[in-house]
Amino acid sequence: MSEAAEKAVILLSGGLDSITALAIAQAQGYQCYALSFRYGQRHSAELNAATRIAQQAAVLEHRIFDLDLSLFDNSALTNHTLTLPETENSGIPITYVPARNTIFLAIAMGWAEVLNARHVFTGVNAVDYSGYPDCRPEFMAAFQAMANLATKEAVEGRNITIHSPLISWSKAMIIQQGQQLGVDYAETVSCYQADDNGLACGLCDSCRLRREGFKEANQLDPTRYQPLIS
Amino acid sequence: MSEAAEKAVILLSGGLDSITALAIAQAQGYQCYALSFRYGQRHSAELNAATRIAQQAAVLEHRIFDLDLSLFDNSALTNHTLTLPETENSGIPITYVPARNTIFLAIAMGWAEVLNARHVFTGVNAVDYSGYPDCRPEFMAAFQAMANLATKEAVEGRNITIHSPLISWSKAMIIQQGQQLGVDYAETVSCYQADDNGLACGLCDSCRLRREGFKEANQLDPTRYQPLIS
Numbered sequence A, B: 001m002s003e004a005a006e007k008a009v010i011l012l013s014g015g016l017d018s019i020t021a022l023a024i025a026q027a028q029g030y031q032c033y034a035l036s037f038r039y040g041q042r043h044s045a046e047l048n049a050a051t052r053i054a055q056q057a058a059v060l061e062h063r064i065f066d067l068d069l070s071l072f073d074n075s076a077l078t079n080h081t082l083t084l085p086e087t088e089n090s091g092i093p094i095t096y097v098p099a100r101n102t103i104f105l106a107i108a109m110g111w112a113e114v115l116n117a118r119h120v121f122t123g124v125n126a127v128d129y130s131g132y133p134d135c136r137p138e139f140m141a142a143f144q145a146m147a148n149l150a151t152k153e154a155v156e157g158r159n160i161t162i163h164s165p166l167i168s169w170s171k172a173m174i175i176q177q178g179q180q181l182g183v184d185y186a187e188t189v190s191c192y193q194a195d196d197n198g199l200a201c202g203l204c205d206s207c208r209l210r211r212e213g214f215k216e217a218n219q220l221d222p223t224r225y226q227p228l229i230s
Helices: A016-027 A045-056 A100-115 A137-150 A171-180 A205-216 B016-027 B045-056 B100-115 B137-150 B171-180 B205-216
Strands: A007-011 A031-038 A061-066 A119-121 A161-163 B007-011 B031-038 B061-066 B119-121 B161-163
Touching: A007 A016, A007 A100, A016 A031, A016 A045, A016 A119, A016 A171, A031 A045, A031 A100, A045 A061, A100 A119, A100 A137, A100 B100, A100 B137, A137 A161, A137 B100, A137 B137, A171 A205, B007 B016, B007 B100, B016 B031, B016 B045, B016 B119, B016 B171, B031 B045, B031 B100, B045 B061, B100 B119, B100 B137, B137 B161, B171 B205
Parallel strands: A007 A031, A007 A119, A031 A061, A119 A161, B007 B031, B007 B119, B031 B061, B119 B161
Antiparallel strands: none
8 A cells, every 4th residue: 555645734815826736736646734814804705715626626624714914904905994006016015914924834834733744835926926025935945944943843853845836937827737737717716805706806916917817828717807887 | 302212022921931021122222012812822811911011011002912723733732631741851842832933923023014113022932941943043043034034124124133032041040130120020920721810830841940940040939829729
């Protein structure tokens, strides 16, 4: 009998990138445990999407972790009185949530330790969201170095490896790779202000990047958009 | 007029170490913001202590952050069905909570960014709790290196510095330093299983280290203990 497959914790937001990271982990033979966060984001439709995706992918377990980031009220994702930008801007966007990836990765690392999993997968991407400091390869490398000292597992010689397979891919490449693995992007919600039914606004940064990705990939955009009010 | 004092976020558990870290930060002139966590710990009397300490120290703000770490059910601090050890053991203790310091520091870093504070103080200590991987100086250095890449502040050239003034001190030294700064240790709760009134068991690891600290420091132990049942 072959050795049991290795376990991996997958950060699953319900968006396009994280479903692709999950598909890659499954294609590589990992037993997948999905972790999502209810952190006060505007787009809670993402969490419904994450739940459906986790079911369809038949992950071993899907946990939604409650995290009240309303303390961090200077981001347009967690402070719903701030206006989301609908045009491209340079610099760090107002949708940046302080320390979000550090916090999410730290909790994923902790759960991995509890599960005796030695792998964490994240869909972070440095290309489309170059404005987010905690999506850059140098940040991910520093997080890995810290993780190698942070856990009981690490002290005992069993490091937890953080995988970011999409980090240097364009949105079009992510879509192409995902489709080769059979990912159904119709299930995913990327919009920062999707409605309760998961319909996308078509206007925010996240919608714009996604739409351009399908165009560049020469693929039909399966996103369900809100009807335009004329 | 002199420049306004710099802001600092202080991780305040309500125990002996963190009240000392707060006193040090205040003595150094920082405007202090205290952050505590309700993470399912047995010893919620700590949080009452943290609230009293924050009030008495007149911090600018004290926030208690809810964090449901029941997902991490392999620690005797968060899984109340596990038995707390009452004798000294080698290795990593069962009270170790996976990734706890990484998670706490990450959230403190995020709040610091929101507050425009460039300092975080923590009472972590590598001497008494040598079994906790995330209390070691090499972990703290790796966290700092990661933090220097993680935030918008850092990208813009304003790093957030993590201060661990007690990291290499013995418990006796911590007590002596704190008393010189006027810390009232009677207010603090260190016990892993304090009762609702904050009375300490006197038996757990944390009580033992604290009691020995007062003895070595030649100080009267102000801890209020539960009456022994004869």
